[in-house]
Amino acid sequence: xxxxxxxxxxxxxxxxxxxVRQLMSGKExxxxxxxxxxxxxxxxxxxxxNRRNFRQAALYQEGRKTxxxxxxxxxxxxxxxxxxADEEAWQxxxxxxLYQLAAAGVRVPRPHGFFQGVVLMxxxxxxxxxxxxxxxxxxxxxxxxxxxxxLLIREVVxxxxxxxxxGDLSEYNILFDQSGPVxxxxxxxxxxxxxxxxxxxxxxxxxxxxxxxGRFDQRILASRYGxxxxxxxxxxxLEPDSxxxxxxxxxxxxxxxxxxxxxxxAVELEHEARERQRAERQ
Numbered sequence: 001x002x003x004x005x006x007x008x009x010x011x012x013x014x015x016x017x018x019x020v021r022q023l024m025s026g027k028e029x030x031x032x033x034x035x036x037x038x039x040x041x042x043x044x045x046x047x048x049x050n051r052r053n054f055r056q057a058a059l060y061q062e063g064r065k066t067x068x069x070x071x072x073x074x075x076x077x078x079x080x081x082x083x084x085a086d087e088e089a090w091q092x093x094x095x096x097x098l099y100q101l102a103a104a105g106v107r108v109p110r111p112h113g114f115f116q117g118v119v120l121m122x123x124x125x126x127x128x129x130x131x132x133x134x135x136x137x138x139x140x141x142x143x144x145x146x147x148x149x150x151l152l153i154r155e156v157v158x159x160x161x162x163x164x165x166x167g168d169l170s171e172y173n174i175l176f177d178q179s180g181p182v183x184x185x186x187x188x189x190x191x192x193x194x195x196x197x198x199x200x201x202x203x204x205x206x207x208x209x210x211x212x213x214g215r216f217d218q219r220i221l222a223s224r225y226g227x228x229x230x231x232x233x234x235x236x237x238l239e240p241d242s243x244x245x246x247x248x249x250x251x252x253x254x255x256x257x258x259x260x261x262x263x264x265x266a267v268e269l270e271h272e273a274r275e276r277q278r279a280e281r282q
Contacts, residue, residue: 001020001021001022004032007019007043007045015115016035016036017037018034018035019034019043020033020034020035020040026185028185029044029047030045031044033131034120036112036120040123041120041121041123042109042124043118043120044118044119044121046091046117046118046187091119092114094187095114098110098186100162101159101164104158104159104161104162105240106155107180107182107183108182108183108186110122124175124177132182135171135172135174135175135212136171136172140213140216142217144216145213145215145217146217146220148180149209149220152174152183152209153244156206156229157242160192160238163193164189165190165195165202166183166201167188167189169183169205170212171212192233202229203226210225228245228247229244
């Protein structure tokens with residue numbers, strides 16, 4: 001096939017030897033099968049910001065660190081340089097996250113580098129050597145659904161133990177290769193300890209899995225893994241092999257509103273007293 005312009009520099013530099021074919025086109029990128037020596041890999045080419053359906057919402061950007069203050073100032077002002085820096089930072093999140101999660105033992109495509117807005121990574125295949133299908137294209141028996149759901153819940157736990165939440169997890173960004181489910185697409189990933197929306201995102205990811213697999217096994221619909229996982233994480237008790245039940249009892253204890261109001265009033269009175277003493281000394 002004709003080499004896409006964005007992949008030509010990788011050919012010129014010898015990072016890839018041939019563009020075999022286009023594999024898929026998503027809301028944020030186009031993925032190609034490329035040959036690197038005698039091995040086929042994927043090249044994920046990010047679309048320009050104005051051509052993507054997925055927006056860089058502040059919801060996902062909260063807590064992300066910028067490499068230097070110049071970039072941070074430019075990104076805040078929205079200058080041409082700032083927009084370019086913002087785009088580069090958005091793209092680099094995926095490859096950084098892939099390296100971090102691969103090191104933590106999470107089932108993700110193994111990355112092989114990031115070059116001018118292109119991520120090179122393993123090509124995932126099924127038992128017949130064909131490109132691995134999306135989870136959405138796989139049919140499950142009741143038993144198979146339970147096994148796959150449990151495997152993915154365990155991957156979510158391993159990600160959270162590594163400090164990462166996918167943020168957009170669904171049947172459309174999970175592939176099913178010859179060994180089971182593999183999680184893909186991480187540009188919107190968030191740091192669990194640095195984003196105020198982390199709990200909501202984690203529970204939403206888990207709920208999406210519950211809803212999908214509940215089509216094959218309705219018993220899964222009753223599970224509450226998201227609440228259980230986050231509760232363990234908040235207490236500092238979550239481990240990659242933590243035993244999970246899928247059950248969670250909400251705290252039904254009524255808040256002591258009267259006590260809270262009294263405590264606030266006491267603090268206000270103490271503050272006023274300090275201000276009066278300060279004024280008297282002057």
